[in-house]
Amino acid sequence: MSAGRRPFGSVRAKTSLGATAVVAVALVAAGIAVLLSLRANLTDQADRQADSTARDVALDIASQVPARTSYADLELPATEEHPVQVVTEEGRLLVAGEDLERISGTGVPAVRVVRSPPSQPSAEPGDDSGGDDDSGDDHGGHGRGSDDPAIGEIGEIKDRSSGSATVDGRTGDYRFATIAVTDTAGQTVVVHAGASLAARDTAVGTTAVAMLLGLPVLLLVVGGVTWLVTRRALRPVEGIRREMAAITASEDLSRRVPEPAAHDEVARLARTTNETLTALEAAVDRQRRFVADASHELRSPIASLRTQLEVGDAYPELLDVPGAVADTVRLQQLAADLLLLARLDAGERPGRTPLDLGALVREEVSQRTSDRIPVTVETGQGIEVAGSRGQLARVLGNLLDNAQRHARGSVEVSVHRADDGQVVLAVTDDGSGVPEAERERIFERFVRLDDARSRDDGGAGLGLAIARDITERHNGTLTVANSPSGGARFALRLPPAPSF
Template sequence: MRPPRFPHASVRVKTTVGALTIVFIALGAACAGLLTVTRHGLVETAEKTARTRAEAIARDTRDGTLVQRLSVPGGEDSLLQVVTDHGRILAASENLTGRPPIAAFQPSAGRAVAARSMRVDTVTAERPYRVVAVRTESEGNAATVYAGTSLQTAEFTYRLILSSMIPGIPLLLALVATVTWRNTARALRPVEAIRAEVAEITERDLGRRVPVPASHDEVARMATTMNHTLDQLQQAMDRQRRFVADASHELRNPIAALRAHVEVAIAHPELLHGSDLLDDVVRVQALVDDLLLLARLDAGRRPDQAPFDLADLTAETLRRRPGGQLPVVLDASTPAPVRGDRGHLARIIDNLLDNAQRHAAARITVTVAATGDTVVAEVCDDGSGIAPADRERVFTRFTRLDESRSRDAGGTGLGLAIARDIAAAHGGTLTAQPPRTPGARLVLTLPRCPATADLAEGARRTGPRTGTIEPA
């Protein structure tokens, strides 16, 4: 039996009703089991007594020592009767004197004894008995010995147990309902406090936290988890607000410059320089593309999982970069197989090279190698370097350590942030490490994947991957 369902009821009601249902079923089963076992035991005891007496009388009947008046122990309410197959009564106890046969059943074929519970009308009254039938012979004639033991004690015990348990069941159910109702209310009190606090939290007031009970139970763990989730939500909202504010700030300058050029073009067409206008448009477009990529990365979009050689990709990226930039020394002599989105990882290499080009004095070095289960790519320049206190801050969005030079070079402060987010999406890391020589050293680490024949063929098509590579 399943507990009743109340889809719109409270947890207290459901818990109380469920507890009552289970206890009621358990009590009913226990009561029925006790009554059955008790009655069966008493009936079995009565049957054994009657069978012993019937078998003794059957032996006397076969031996010819049967007396007509059968005696029973004093004070017992028992029956004794010997009846031939023709219905003639050979002997009977005193309480069956002058009475007809008390039963007509006999043991079935192959069995010596049969027993039934029945009511028998004796000289004194009609009462319940456990009657046993045993086959015997008397002077060559087949006969049946009937012996009965009273079941009044069994019925009295049955009624006593039943009358004692039935009134106690409602009292016990009421006690269970009261205890369950109160304990459920006590257990749910912290939950209600958490619910009330969460209901007060809005997007403008994410600093509030739910109370954590001191019980260290499931509710306390839920409250702790909820506070942790609120911490993450607040951090995400703070990042979003900063991102929107920084994006608005960054877009304002190129849009203002673009507007100024348009206004000049309207007022004085002869002063319009198409290259200036195009530069502003390109800058706005690049910034919007960066913001769109960051939004996709923040949304948790999983990158493609295609295998390729990072060394090949680095060499290709270096060769297709526009001219007018510093040459790059590439050391990628060994295969560096990784798995991911080829375009996204090329964006990391491009961003790291752009950063190095803005800060390098005369030399940029790129190293790609596989070490154990990882692939490591390092981009080093001989510029002014990154102070230890700024080695983490450079990956914050819209951060520029050299404001004037970054703006003049067209930087938006998003390149390293985008590169780190792409690396994280591929299960890797991007960090600024202490340089081995004066300058800056940025290290990309990615999980290594097993090399395949396709990767080896691609390496042969790419050509040499070690030496100085001039931009296109």
């Protein structure tokens, strides 16, 4: 498979892998949270069971021992589910669940009762022959503390812990609850009762296995669905890519990419691509026309100059030196115009130096000594704009050259500030004017009206195009309208220079 067709380098593959990875992380986090929550809930349930068992045993002790039975005869719940220890406050075991072989987590590891020697009668529960009670207990108690329950009553659950127990050879995990109780003889004992955690461990284990087995299947489903959805969503993009590749190969800019009917990002991309192709096609066509027109305009003075030089070489007395000089000047001016247009097309930006537009007009007009018709100047004082002096002087010169070609006897230049604050430079002549249908076309490159072409003394049709390009780069506008005298009025509008 070629490098350009690598499956894991596509947007579809990356999207599918990314979505699968995100879902995997989310599911793992959610699974861990579920397992922890399930474990905590089942642990709480085991705590409640241990609490209930401890209270039941304590109630039996409070009501039966030693009035009707002894600790050895106390009935305890099934040891496998609820291992129980009854110990003294000093930790001596009094009774433990049947078949209990080992226990941890209660603080009392003993599981078998060790009887007191006969010489210690006070160790037997309920024996009140141990002499005077210095504690002053009216109920015959055995040194109960102030926090111990009253005779025949049980206390509150005072401790919970985790541990393990071995019953009949089987070891399991348990939760233990601890409660104090005072029997009818006044002896306070402690009950440790447990609840099995086997149900918790089984439920958590089963849930974990189910999640581990279901996670890959779910991730495969997510990845597959994402792959299919992404492929469907990106199908128009592939169509756009193929069409763009075909356009590039054929160099046919008239072709357009398919536009999806949906109103989504891909459809907007297709529309933008077609708009770009339209602009590119127009730019290429404009460039081709420019090259063709420039070649035509350059061919005429070069051919004329060559002919005159060849005639002069063969017949020196027939050499038209003034004509050769005129053709050379025309060729030089055309080359300068083409270079300026190339710089403008390349994005050359004018400077932002403040300058007095009225002073510029007066200076430029005073230097035009060879004009056919005198130019009348009317300008205000202190009317400043920001821009390139050389480029703005070129605009004025081109407008005056155009007016000189078409005026019958009057050319006027004025500079004033409009009501909206814009600076207006107007060049007016009394010629035949510009037809309304042609007022935009004359600003195109190499465009000359028929009557202008017949009277043109060497212009290539670039002056007005250059003037508008320069104006637009100064954030201004250049328009043409009829003058009061019937000729043309070119109005250059520029923003005023910012005040600092």
